[in-house]
Amino acid sequence: MSTVVAIRGVHKVFGAGADRTVALEGIDLEIEKGAFVSLIGPSGCGKSTLLRLIGDLTGVTAGTVQVNGKSAVQARTDHEYGIVFQSPVLFDWRTVQRNVELPIELSGLAPAARAKRAREMLALVELAGFEERYPWQLSGGMQQRVAIARALSFAPSILLMDEPFGALDEMSRERLNLELLRIWQRTGTTIVFVTHSIPEAVFLSTQVAVMSARPGRIVDLIDIDLARPRDELTREQPSYFQHVTRVRESLRRGDGQRTPVAAAP
Amino acid sequence: MLRAARALLSFAAFLTVIAVIWELAKLLGGDPVGEWTPPFAWRIANDLNMPHLWDIAGSFAAPAQRNGPPLGLLLAGAAGFTFREAFGGFVFGAALGLGLAIVFVHSSLLERALVPYVVASQTIPIIAIAPMVVIWLQAGWVSVAVISAYLTFFPVTIAGIRGLRSPDPRAVELMRSYAASPRELLLKVRLPAAAPYLFAALKVAATASVVGAIIGELPSGIRDGLGGAILNFNQYYISGPEKLWAAIVVAALMGIAFFALVRAAEVAVLRGRLGGSAA
Amino acid sequence: MTARLRQAIPPVAVFVAVLGLWELAVRAFGISQFLLPRPTAIAIALSEHADELATVGRNTLVEAVGGFAIGGGAALVVGFATARWVAASRVLLPFAIAANSVPIIAFAPIMNNWFGILNPLSKMMVVAVLVFFPIMINTLRGLTLVDPASIELMRSYATSELDVFRTVRVPNALPYIFTAVKVSATLSLIGAIVAEYFGGAQSVLGQFIITEAAFFRFANAWAAIVVASAISIAFFLIILGVERVALPWHASARAGREA
Numbered sequence: 001m002s003t004v005v006a007i008r009g010v011h012k013v014f015g016a017g018a019d020r021t022v023a024l025e026g027i028d029l030e031i032e033k034g035a036f037v038s039l040i041g042p043s044g045c046g047k048s049t050l051l052r053l054i055g056d057l058t059g060v061t062a063g064t065v066q067v068n069g070k071s072a073v074q075a076r077t078d079h080e081y082g083i084v085f086q087s088p089v090l091f092d093w094r095t096v097q098r099n100v101e102l103p104i105e106l107s108g109l110a111p112a113a114r115a116k117r118a119r120e121m122l123a124l125v126e127l128a129g130f131e132e133r134y135p136w137q138l139s140g141g142m143q144q145r146v147a148i149a150r151a152l153s154f155a156p157s158i159l160l161m162d163e164p165f166g167a168l169d170e171m172s173r174e175r176l177n178l179e180l181l182r183i184w185q186r187t188g189t190t191i192v193f194v195t196h197s198i199p200e201a202v203f204l205s206t207q208v209a210v211m212s213a214r215p216g217r218i219v220d221l222i223d224i225d226l227a228r229p230r231d232e233l234t235r236e237q238p239s240y241f242q243h244v245t246r247v248r249e250s251l252r253r254g255d256g257q258r259t260p261v262a263a264a265p
Numbered sequence: 266m267l268r269a270a271r272a273l274l275s276f277a278a279f280l281t282v283i284a285v286i287w288e289l290a291k292l293l294g295g296d297p298v299g300e301w302t303p304p305f306a307w308r309i310a311n312d313l314n315m316p317h318l319w320d321i322a323g324s325f326a327a328p329a330q331r332n333g334p335p336l337g338l339l340l341a342g343a344a345g346f347t348f349r350e351a352f353g354g355f356v357f358g359a360a361l362g363l364g365l366a367i368v369f370v371h372s373s374l375l376e377r378a379l380v381p382y383v384v385a386s387q388t389i390p391i392i393a394i395a396p397m398v399v400i401w402l403q404a405g406w407v408s409v410a411v412i413s414a415y416l417t418f419f420p421v422t423i424a425g426i427r428g429l430r431s432p433d434p435r436a437v438e439l440m441r442s443y444a445a446s447p448r449e450l451l452l453k454v455r456l457p458a459a460a461p462y463l464f465a466a467l468k469v470a471a472t473a474s475v476v477g478a479i480i481g482e483l484p485s486g487i488r489d490g491l492g493g494a495i496l497n498f499n500q501y502y503i504s505g506p507e508k509l510w511a512a513i514v515v516a517a518l519m520g521i522a523f524f525a526l527v528r529a530a531e532v533a534v535l536r537g538r539l540g541g542s543a544a
Numbered sequence: 545m546t547a548r549l550r551q552a553i554p555p556v557a558v559f560v561a562v563l564g565l566w567e568l569a570v571r572a573f574g575i576s577q578f579l580l581p582r583p584t585a586i587a588i589a590l591s592e593h594a595d596e597l598a599t600v601g602r603n604t605l606v607e608a609v610g611g612f613a614i615g616g617g618a619a620l621v622v623g624f625a626t627a628r629w630v631a632a633s634r635v636l637l638p639f640a641i642a643a644n645s646v647p648i649i650a651f652a653p654i655m656n657n658w659f660g661i662l663n664p665l666s667k668m669m670v671v672a673v674l675v676f677f678p679i680m681i682n683t684l685r686g687l688t689l690v691d692p693a694s695i696e697l698m699r700s701y702a703t704s705e706l707d708v709f710r711t712v713r714v715p716n717a718l719p720y721i722f723t724a725v726k727v728s729a730t731l732s733l734i735g736a737i738v739a740e741y742f743g744g745a746q747s748v749l750g751q752f753i754i755t756e757a758a759f760f761r762f763a764n765a766w767a768a769i770v771v772a773s774a775i776s777i778a779f780f781l782i783i784l785g786v787e788r789v790a791l792p793w794h795a796s797a798r799a800g801r802e803a
Contacts (some may be wrong), residue, residue: 378554388776
């Protein structure tokens with residue numbers, strides 16, 4: 001099994017002097033190929049920062065981040081990952097299809113090829129037929145699906161997701177969770193997923209990394225060995241509730257105590 | 266404090282650049298000075314069209330007419346006269362604009378009926394109406410203030426409508442849950458929410474009021490203000506081009522000063538607010 | 545009746561009512577033609593002097609459009625050029641805003657001297673300076689005030705600054721630019737007329753109004769004012785039409801959101 005993301009001894013500090021904030025402290029994490037790893041923790045624990053470090057959208061203060069065996073900077077330059085934010089960040093002035101085409105257009109793919117690819121991705125997220133609509137004509141959930149289609153348009157091996165369903169209602173959220181799992185199974189992408197929601201983390205992931213309050217450390221890395229494929233019935237299994245409870249207890253410990261726990265499973 | 270100092274510094278730097286370009290242009294293509302003959306001959310850069318900056322500066326001290334007071338004093342008086350009109354127009358126009366905005370926000374029928382005319386009103390060349398207003402009102406500088414208000418009320422109305430409508434609908438619902446009266450809703454929610462929008466418009470309105478005042482004076486036969494001074498020195502341009510430029514400098518400074526005043530008020534009133542005030 | 549037609553009733557009703565009241569009031573109170581001619585008198589003046597009004601209107605329109613093109617073009621060039629250097633735009637923007645608060649109209653006599661009082665270019669230059677600053681300021685704003693999330697997204701694609709400029713900043717700036725252009729459309733005609741007051745060729749709207757007012761032929765003066773206003777509105781509507789075509793997503797998005 002190969003490691004696609006290797007984070008070693010990472011510290012992240014923002015600001016200086018009176019405004020100095022230690023966001024992350026002593027982070028060690030390894031993510032295997034094809035895994036679905038959720039990062040969960042209290043507000044301000046640095047999980048979004050950690051995601052951004054993987055994506056080289058911000059730099060480490062100390063430590064190393066390796067993505068697909070390269071530095072994070074190189075991985076970003078080589079377009080190794082796609083990213084989905086909490087808000088869809090679609091462009092008002094482009095149709096849905098043209099929004100999905102954006103990354104492959106930038107990397108120079110020919111118009112016919114990228115139109116085909118965009119339509120494939122939209123079909124994957126079950127938005128076939130909406131290619132010529134504008135973002136404002138779609139619901140929040142649909143816009144996020146477009147954002148996911150866009151992130152996958154250049155077939156990256158890694159998908160970074162920062163609370164992508166946080167702004168949606170519970171039912172849309174559950175529906176999109178199922179869709180995301182379906183897409184994950186189809187594409188075999190490695191997913192790093194930041195969330196606030198314990199049920200969501202347990203439902204989706206192969207592993208859940210529990211983080212402490214600021215300064216953020218990884219206090220636990222829990223294997224979620226629920227059967228696949230997971231569906232609505234999974235949420236009613238006793239083992240599901242046991243996992244949720246275990247994550248919740250880890251979170252409480254992380255909130256109170258600061259003892260870091262070894263990272264490797 | 267630091268921001269203001271830095272703004273002033275960059276403004277001074279830019280003025281210096283303009284001054285250098287001015288004199289450089291004259292050095293290269295203007296009239297001969299002493300022993301120096303410029304290599305080019307540009308009509309725009311000659312002493313009649315572009316007086317030397319020191320001549321313009323010097324004209325402030327010299328009398329405008331034979332045995333009269335120094336130009337600087339004359340222009341200061343004219344500026345004061347025009348400022349009175351501009352300020353009056355500004356206050357009146359701002360009040361009218363805000364009043365209209367409040368009416369329109371509370372009555373969509375009136376809004377639909379009248380907003381097209383509010384917008385269209387700005388297409389009427391006020392300079393054409395000015396003499397009629399002056400004669401009709403028979404009130405000297407107050408008439409010009411009215412003309413100035415005509416240019417000022419429009420940006421305030423439009424910004425007021427947007428600003429008064431800007432609060433989160435949930436804030437409005439909250440006030441309803443307190444059984445607040447419409448007046449309380451206006452005073453405690455809508456007006457504070459509208460403040461940033463209004464200040465942006467007031468900065469535009471400050472400029473517009475000065476422009477309106479000068480334009481209002483031009484065809485109205487009023488000679489006491491800057492508009493009159495500009496017309497006067499334009500008529501006698503040949504005998505003293507630097508005087509016209511001096512008048513223009515004073516008009517420009519007044520426009521900028523009024524703008525800076527409103528900006529200072531904006532900073533003071535909107536201090537500490539999220540987003541503060543845009544440039 | 546469709547909703548659109550029903551929306552138009554109040555303003556049209558106001559128009560008819562005001563005209564009607566105006567006509568009645570002038571007749572009933574015998575208000576001197578000096579102050580307020582009857583609407584019917586203005587209408588008669590319009591038809592009687594249609595040819596002359598068309599000529600002077602066209603000449604003034606040429607000044608307005610010419611200045612609009614010169615000033616707008618320069619503003620776009622400067623705006624795009626300075627947007628590339630954040631430092632330059634931060635210094636330039638406050639200065640441009642301050643320069644915008646100078647009564648540009650005061651420069652009309654200078655332009656007459658520089659370009660020749662009879663040359664329409666002297667009026668065009670006044671208009672050009674008038675529209676330059678609002679358009680430049682808005683161009684700069686539109687190119688720099690981009691949603692930070694969009695910039696972060698583009699960073700994740702590791703593209704060049706030029707790509708970010710092309711795919712994000714320019715489309716983002718278009719609505720800002722059009723807003724300034726619409727305001728400038730109205731400003732340019734007024735600027736041209738005011739510039740004409742400082743002297744110049746005779747067959748222009750500004751001079752027509754002065755002459756007719758000087759001879760107390762106020763119905764004619766008002767007719768010219770109506771023509772000026774109509775030209776302004778037409779100019780504005782043309783720009784609005786261009787905006788609808790160039791930015792179909794913007795107008796419909798706004799309508800959709802406000803629906």
